[in-house]
Amino acid sequence: MNHDNDKEYVLSVLARNNPGVLLRIAGLFSRRCYNILSIVAAQTENTEYSRILIVVSGDDRIVRQVDKQVSKLVDIKEVTVLNREEAVVREHLLLKVERNLQNSEKLVEIANVFHAGILNVQPDSMIMELTGDANTINSFIELYNPYNVLKILRTGAMAMMK
Amino acid sequence: MQLTGAQIIMECLLEQGVDTVFGYPGGAVLNIYDALYEYRNKINHIRTAHEQGAAHAADGYARSTGKTGVCIATSGPGATNLVTGIATAYMDSVPMVAITGNVSCDLLGLDSFQEVDITGITMPVTKHNYLVKNIEDLADTIRKAFLIAGTGRKGPVLVDIPKDVTAQKYEYTPQPPLPAPRGDFPWAERFEQALEMLRTSERPFIYTGGGVIAAEAYGELKKFAELLDAPVSSSLMCQGGYDQTGPRYIGMLGMHGTNTAALAIKNCDLLIAVGTRFSDRVLCNANLFARHCPIIQIEIDTAEFNKNIDVDLKMKGDAREILAHLNGMLSQRQHKLWMEEIAEWKALYPLVQESTSEEEVLPQEVLETLDRLTDSEAILVTEVGQHQMWTAQFYRFRTPRHFVSSGGLGTMGFGLGAAIGAQVANPGKRVINIAGDGSFHMNCNELSTAAQYNIPVIELVFNNQVLGMVRQWQKLFYGGRFSQTTLDRTTNYEMLAQAFGVKAFTISRRSEIEPVLKQALALREPVLINCHINPDVNVLPMVPAGGSVENPILEM
Ligand SMILES: Cc1ncc(C[n+]2csc(CCOP(=O)(O)OP(=O)(O)O)c2C)c(N)n1
Numbered sequence: 001m002n003h004d005n006d007k008e009y010v011l012s013v014l015a016r017n018n019p020g021v022l023l024r025i026a027g028l029f030s031r032r033c034y035n036i037l038s039i040v041a042a043q044t045e046n047t048e049y050s051r052i053l054i055v056v057s058g059d060d061r062i063v064r065q066v067d068k069q070v071s072k073l074v075d076i077k078e079v080t081v082l083n084r085e086e087a088v089v090r091e092h093l094l095l096k097v098e099r100n101l102q103n104s105e106k107l108v109e110i111a112n113v114f115h116a117g118i119l120n121v122q123p124d125s126m127i128m129e130l131t132g133d134a135n136t137i138n139s140f141i142e143l144y145n146p147y148n149v150l151k152i153l154r155t156g157a158m159a160m161m162k
Numbered sequence: 163m164q165l166t167g168a169q170i171i172m173e174c175l176l177e178q179g180v181d182t183v184f185g186y187p188g189g190a191v192l193n194i195y196d197a198l199y200e201y202r203n204k205i206n207h208i209r210t211a212h213e214q215g216a217a218h219a220a221d222g223y224a225r226s227t228g229k230t231g232v233c234i235a236t237s238g239p240g241a242t243n244l245v246t247g248i249a250t251a252y253m254d255s256v257p258m259v260a261i262t263g264n265v266s267c268d269l270l271g272l273d274s275f276q277e278v279d280i281t282g283i284t285m286p287v288t289k290h291n292y293l294v295k296n297i298e299d300l301a302d303t304i305r306k307a308f309l310i311a312g313t314g315r316k317g318p319v320l321v322d323i324p325k326d327v328t329a330q331k332y333e334y335t336p337q338p339p340l341p342a343p344r345g346d347f348p349w350a351e352r353f354e355q356a357l358e359m360l361r362t363s364e365r366p367f368i369y370t371g372g373g374v375i376a377a378e379a380y381g382e383l384k385k386f387a388e389l390l391d392a393p394v395s396s397s398l399m400c401q402g403g404y405d406q407t408g409p410r411y412i413g414m415l416g417m418h419g420t421n422t423a424a425l426a427i428k429n430c431d432l433l434i435a436v437g438t439r440f441s442d443r444v445l446c447n448a449n450l451f452a453r454h455c456p457i458i459q460i461e462i463d464t465a466e467f468n469k470n471i472d473v474d475l476k477m478k479g480d481a482r483e484i485l486a487h488l489n490g491m492l493s494q495r496q497h498k499l500w501m502e503e504i505a506e507w508k509a510l511y512p513l514v515q516e517s518t519s520e521e522e523v524l525p526q527e528v529l530e531t532l533d534r535l536t537d538s539e540a541i542l543v544t545e546v547g548q549h550q551m552w553t554a555q556f557y558r559f560r561t562p563r564h565f566v567s568s569g570g571l572g573t574m575g576f577g578l579g580a581a582i583g584a585q586v587a588n589p590g591k592r593v594i595n596i597a598g599d600g601s602f603h604m605n606c607n608e609l610s611t612a613a614q615y616n617i618p619v620i621e622l623v624f625n626n627q628v629l630g631m632v633r634q635w636q637k638l639f640y641g642g643r644f645s646q647t648t649l650d651r652t653t654n655y656e657m658l659a660q661a662f663g664v665k666a667f668t669i670s671r672r673s674e675i676e677p678v679l680k681q682a683l684a685l686r687e688p689v690l691i692n693c694h695i696n697p698d699v700n701v702l703p704m705v706p707a708g709g710s711v712e713n714p715i716l717e718m
Contacts, residue, residue, distance in 0.1 A: 019293070024285055031286050061468065068465035074290040074310060 005059040008037065010087060010159040013052040013070060014078040017043065021075045025052060028073065034058065034066050038156025049077065055157050080161070087159040092129070093137045094119070098148035099126045110143050125150060163335070167297050167328040168197035171261065174304040175205060178339055180232050182206040182223065182586055184216040186243075188236020189276065190263030193328035208586060208615060211607035213240050215579035217247020218605075221256050222580030223587040225566045226541055228378065230257040230312050231583065237264045238276030241322070242283065246573060249287035251318040253570025254399060255376060257311040258318040259304075260284075266326040267295055280322050289317030295324065297332040305340055313342040315463040316376055345462065348477045348484065355475055356458055357491055359432055365500045366392040367430035367455075369415055372399030372569070373437015373462060373481050375562045380404065382485035383436065389489060391497045392434075393504045395423040397444050398569045400437070402559030407538065412508060416444035417705050418551045421511035421714060424703070426504060428712040433457045437481045440470040441570070450710035460484050511716070513555050520672045525549060525624050525695050529556035531675050532594065532622075535683060540592040541566060541584050543619075545577040545601030548630040551701045553596045575604030581619040582612055592683060594620040600629040600649060606658065612688035613663035620682050621664075621690045623655060626697040634700050638718070639707070648697075659690035669693040 015021045022041055029036050037055040044051045056066055063081060071079045097107060099122070107126055111118055116130040130140050134157065141152065165173065171194060175183070186209060187195045198207050210216040213235045220231030231251075235244050241262040251258045265274045281291045290310050292303050300323070307319040360366065368390070374383055380403050387394050387410055394404045395415040404411055413420030415427060427433070433452050437460065438444070445451045448471050456474040459467060460481050467476045477484050515526040529552055532540070538558045543566040544550040550567055559565050566584055568576040581595035602623050612619050624630075633647040656666035667678045669691060682689045703714035 020281065020285070023282070027285050065465065065469060068467075072463070072465055 006057050007059070008055060008057050008084050009063045010082040010084065010089065010157060011054040011056060011066065011070065012080045012082055012159060013054065013076060014044070015050050015052055016075040016077060017048055017050050018075050021050065022052065024073055024075065025054070025070060028069055029054075029056075029066070032065070032069060034062065040156040040158055053156065053158050082159050082161055087161050089133050089157050089159045090131055091134060091137055091157050092131050092155040093140065094153040095128045095130070095141065095144060095149060096151040097126055097128070097144050098150055099124055103147055107144070107147060110140075114140050116140065163333065164331045165334040166193065166197070167300055167323065167330055167332065168193040169200070170297075170301050170332065170334050171304060171323070171328070172197045172201045172205060173334055173336065174301050175232065176201075177305070177337060178230070178308045180205065180230075182208065183232040183234055184208045184210055184219040184223070184583060185234030186210060186213050186216055186236065186240060188240050188263065190237035190265060190325045191234060191240075191328075193325065194234060194261070194263060194323075206586075208582070208611065210579060210582070210611045212605070213243030214247050214575065215582070215605060215608045215611065217244045217258075217260065218250065218573075218576050218579030219583030219586070220258050220260075221247060221251045221576075222543060222566050222583030224251070224256050224258055224583075225254075225580070226563050226584035227587045228563065229587075230259055230308055232259050232261065234261045235263070236276070237262060237280075238278045241278055241280040245284060245287065246575075247579070248284055248318045248320065250568050250571045250573045250576055252287045252289070254372060254568065255316045256318065257316040259307050259311050260318060260320045262320060262322045263328070264293070264322050264324045267324045268326075270324060281320065284320050287318070288320050289315075291320035291322070293322045293324075294327055297327050297330040300327060300332070301334060301337075305337065309340045309342070314345065345480050347479045352475065352477055353487060353491060356477065356488060359456060359458060359475065360390060360434075360488075360492060360495070363432035364497060365429060365431045366390055366497065367426050367433050368392050368394045369396070369427075369433060369435045369438065370394060370400040370403050371397045371436065371438020374400050374403040375437075377437060377462070377481040378562075379437065379480075379482035379485055380562050382482050382489060385489050386485050386492075389492050389494055391495045391501060393426055393501070395419070395426065397438055397441070398554055398567065401554055401565035401567075402562045405560045406558040407560055409505065412504060413513065414554055416711060417446060418555070418701050418703065419705075419711070419714065420513060420555075421703055421716060422504065422507040424712050424714050425507050427452055429503070431455050434460070435473070436460045436485070437462070439463075439466045442470070444711070445470060446705045446711040447708055450712065517672055523669055523672055523675065523693060523695050525552050525693075525699060526556050527672070528622075528624075528669070528675050528679075528693060529553060529596075532679055533557045535676070535679055536592055540564070540594055541588060543567065543577045543581040543584055543593060543595045545595070545597045545604075546572045546574045546631075547598040547601060548634065548699070548701045549596050549598045549601075549624045551631075574601040577601060578605045578608040578612075578619070578621060581621075582608060582617050585617045585619050592620070593618075594622055597621060597623045598630055599623055599625045599627065599651065603651065603653070609659060609662040609664050609688065609690065616687055618686045619688055621659075621688070623690065623692050624695050625655065625692055626695045626699070627651075628697040630697065630699075631701070633697065634704075637700075638704075655690060655692040664688045664690050666690045666692065
């Protein structure tokens with residue numbers, strides 16, 4: 001398979017809130033060897049439905065197949081393929097970094113530059129929160145790297161058509 | 163009307179017009195079997211020797227009738243025994259509803275005795291499946307299961323029902339089967355485009371798949387082929403979708419297709435593919451398939467478009483409706499030169515094979531004799547292997563639903579169970595299971611089922627003492643290193659059959675072919691024929707792995 005043309009796509013799937021629906025979708029991906037980069041799922045404004053956002057990478061043809069195979073599942077109401085360029089894409093990050101008397105001001109400074117939230121401060125650690133696109137989150141993490149990052153939690157991407 | 167869950171299941175089956183189910187009892191389905199006892203005058207239950215046999219029987223019932231087949235199994239091992247049968251139906255888009263029992267709701271998820279997550283296990287091999295935890299949902303779930311199994315691209319649906327749900331009482335209100343939702347129909351401009359392609363083509367070629375049979379499109383297909391004046395080829399799954407005794411039929415396309423079909427695909431200027439998923443067994447090398455001509459694909463499942471190869475015109479919808487619409491628009495075409503060329507190839511590359519020695523029984527000749535003796539009207543079921551391909555090549559299927567075979571999954575052990583299902587569904591027809599000795603050993607237990615219910619299937623075992631198809635590959639691609647394909651079982655087939663209560667015959671010489679087949683066909687009880695054949699007979703033509711479908715090996 002040619003990976004040069006691979007792009008990232010976000011599949012926005014509206015699914016009936018039936019048990020096992022996430023398993024059905026995830027199972028379909030693994031069975032057909034489509035790689036999931038990230039997946040986010042939660043109930044929508046209508047409690048009968050869940051919105052599932054799946055980031056996949058692949059060429060155009062693979063993504064069209066993914067779209068058609070997912071659409072075929074009985075519990076699926078609608079699948080929209082969002083190109084990264086046409087959508088607002090956001091991720092959420094929690095980052096815990098080591099803190100001491102020497103670096104604590106520096107840590108806060110970086111957070112302020114990114115308008116990140118400070119969720120918790122302990123004598124020896126600090127937890128930050130940031131929402132943004134993947135690039136912003138990557139550079140945020142990079143800036144903290146010299147200070148001994150203890151833990152990172154990152155959600156998959158959420159996306160909405162512009 | 164207040165009924166128990168088990169009774170509701172029975173009523174729902176009756177709503178759907180189910181008259182026969184195949185299954186095996188057990189603890190978790192005790193209530194269902196108690197209801198089956200109560201409804202025994204309305205619903206016929208066939209107890210197979212193994213749940214796999216029950217699933218294959220439901221499948222054979224469905225393939226030979228077009229109705230949805232039903233099988234029932236208990237929780238745990240009963241349910242898992244169905245899995246191969248369900249997967250077989252899934253790969254060939256056969257409508258089936260599998261009902262499994264499960265442990266009571268309060269025991270679910272506790273690794274209870276005979277508990278298994280069968281909905282989880284069967285997710286990849288069912289069109290959809292359900293776990294019914296509330297009695298209120300039971301009737302509607304079964305109705306939906308039948309609707310899903312039998313509409314659109316058909317397939318198996320599993321309904322898992324905990325034991326307590328089958329015992330609880332609930333109000334039951336009868337309901338007629340749900341109407342099928344209206345499917346898609348191509349835009350008018352697609353038809354215009356198709357018509358233009360059909361009108362300008364000089365060498366059109368129609369290639370048909372199992373979808374023709376599923377959509378009952380054969381009448382329209384016949385008309386279409388005549389209007390277009392084109393040759394017709396088929397996949398393994400479309401045997402009988404077009405009359406194979408007619409001059410237009412040029413045999414199968416693909417790995418074991420005819421040379422005529424190979425030449426036709428090489429020389430055609432338009433390919434019209436109806437109800438087929440372009441499986442790798444047909445494309446062989448996808449990059450070398452139909453390179454020089456545009457392709458029109460008529461298909462109900464959108465996901466099949468551009469999956470294995472790119473096509474030029476996609477027409478999504480029911481094959482019968484689309485062909486009917488095309489027939490209404492298309493005026494009579496004439497392709498005299500092309501059809502003459504086709505006829506020449508057919509004459510030049512026939513599939514006939516006759517033995518010259520009394521000592522050697524050729525399977526091809528046995529099948530041709532069977533074709534003659536049954537007027538090409540029997541239902542032929544197969545296992546998987548060389549015998550399966552010979553059956554498709556040498557029996558001339560004239561009508562649909564007379565060839566029952568596991569194409570997509572290629573399930574050895576499928577045939578005998580499926581034959582039992584097909585025979586139960588078609589009591590007036592002759593049903594013959596063509597088996598290899600390897601496949602026979604996988605499910606010979608079902609001979610006991612045929613014997614017990616006096617289901618008059620003929621089990622014709624092509625006994626070559628080897629796993630012929632695999633051995634053929636070893637011969638071609640592994641320098642004749644026959645690793646584990648020489649069976650040389652000490653089984654005495656005739657005695658085994660008799661032990662099950664089944665009459666047995668033997669064919670070991672050429673002159674015995676016709677008299678033995680006649681004798682077997684004259685009986686109205688299950689029969690086994692042990693037919694000795696040479697292990698070195700090959701299935702030809704054959705496209706080697708990675709090769710082009712245009713260049714099959716004709717001799718080896
Ligand atoms: C359940 C299962 N196991 C293994 C295979 C692989 N397989 C395909 S054909 C074949 C040989 C079949 O031998 P036999 O039934 O004797 O038929 P023959 O080819 O000799 O006609 C095997 C082992 C299969 N298709 N199904």
